[in-house]
Amino acid sequence: MVSASSDREGEQVALDEQAARAPIGTQDIWGEASRQVEAVVSTFAKHVELAGYGLLLGPMFEDARVFTRAMGHASEVVVKEMYTFEDHGGRLLALRPEATASVARAFVQHRPPSPWKVWYATPAFRYERPQAGRYRQHHQLGVEVLGSADPDLDVEVIALAERFVAALGLAGVSLRVGSLGDPACRPAYVEALRSYLASRAEACCAEHRGRISVNPLRVLDCKTQECRSVTADAPRLQEALCADCRNHQDRVLAGLDALGIACKLDDSLVRGLDYYTRTTFELSADALASAQNGLGGGGRYDGLVEALGGPPTPGIGFAMGIERLMLARLRPGAAGPPSDVGTSTPVFVVDMVGGSAARDLTDELRRAGIGADRAFGQRSLKAQLKAADRSGAYYACIVGPDEQARGSVAIRSLRDVMPGGERQLDVGRDVVVAELMGLIAATGATRAPL
RNA sequence: GUGGCCGUAGCUCAGCUGGUUAGAGCGCCAGGUUGUGGCCCUGGAGGGCGGGGGUUCAAGUCCCCUCGGCCACCCCA
Structure with a gap:
């Protein structure tokens, strides 16, 4: 019997590939x-x-x-x-x-x-x-x-x-x-069925022949030709x-x-x-x-x-x-249910000033009830925008040195032009949340389409 | 518990009758565009072929065992 405790104390022993997978017949349901x-x-x-x-x-x-x-x-x-x-x-x-x-x-x-x-x-x-x-x-x-x-x-x-x-x-x-x-x-019926089946047990499939006395009802469920021909004329519970x-x-x-x-x-x-x-x-x-x-x-x-x-x-x-x-x-033809359940957020915060803007703005947005996500690890603007696009977000909030200096945030649409026809807006830092609420309300962009 | 098919990168798969440092597409990362994603181009990381044993000068390629996956029977959701 192998157990985690058999590893020496303080020693990190990696699991082998067999152990590091879900047990037979189980699965991780994700994504x-x-x-x-x-x-x-x-x-x-x-x-x-x-x-x-x-x-x-x-x-x-x-x-x-x-x-x-x-x-x-x-x-x-x-x-x-x-x-x-x-x-x-x-x-x-x-x-x-x-x-x-x-x-x-x-x-x-x-x-x-x-x-x-x-x-x-x-x-x-x-x-x-x-x-x-x-x-x-x-x-x-x-x-x-x-x-x-x-x-x-x-x-x-x-x-x-x-x-x-x-x-x-x-x-x-x-x-x-x-x-x-x-x-x-039921008891009387089961008895009647049992004796009926017992009288023609040889005709039942091998699987059920031996189980007639244990649970005769099961035979009614059997799909084999043998059992079916036997049960066709068997006493019916409906009549009993x-x-x-x-x-x-x-x-x-x-x-x-x-x-x-x-x-x-x-x-x-x-x-x-x-x-x-x-x-x-x-x-x-x-x-x-x-x-x-x-x-x-x-x-x-x-x-x-x-x-x-x-x-x-x-x-x-x-x-x-x-x-x-x-x-x-x-299966084809089986339509899925309409759903607004999902993990994508409407806003993605892109930060080029060291992370404080992303940290603070995502928190502010979430507290206002607006779904927001961000990248971690000081990635390039290009990488962050790519991540934003992939996240399914509708809007990217970009804060770079310029925005920070002027106290603003760039709101860029990632899916369609904004109601006013622009692709990108520069709004005051103190009104970003309100601006986004307005945009989201106007476009219904609460989540990415499923 | 019984039977069939299958097991090569994160994913989908290619590797001819065994023979150089195991490949592709997608995905991922980076660069091309020193502040702008989705398209395109270039480059990179990433597997040692489920595991173990055997045959052989040589095995992803053959044999055995084992683990796992899928499917069916049984039973059930």
């Missing part, structure tokens, strides 16, 4: 990519806050039992994908593979007034082989509501997901909705729903219809986690052909809080994969 992520996250925040959801920041890791209890000991995610570790105090912890269980745990711990409506943007960790749209650390945007079983809440949550995706300008996204039943009807579940589903579907949200009823929507009951839904991007086209999904989990030791409390939520959304946005 244009992070700018887009920022836009996506702020769009999400705007949508959910408009609907009364509050931000929840929680721990990135929990007692491992929070996840095993919530997601089921048999779920793939828990069994083979969870990052579990023991801390120095001997506690068995796990990095969150998703956020729902954590949120439910927080609810149990704090007992907030319900319905408790929260949203989050969080990394999630799963130990699996990375591939397109799949990482060991990915990021999720989601909401959870605890404390109401009203089907109108299902409608609100699904609508939130749908409206958000639409706001991103993603085309060709389809919504599938289904029901997993509840403790009153109890009256309450049926009524709930009818109201959800009617509500979506009333809001003009198109969806397809899909009773093979199993979802991977044990805690789901009744409503489940999934949003997928047609543009992302076969592979990882699931943008996100969610559903109701009326027994989860109780399973974690809290009072019986219904709940529902969804999570969307940020990386998936980004992938979908890269």
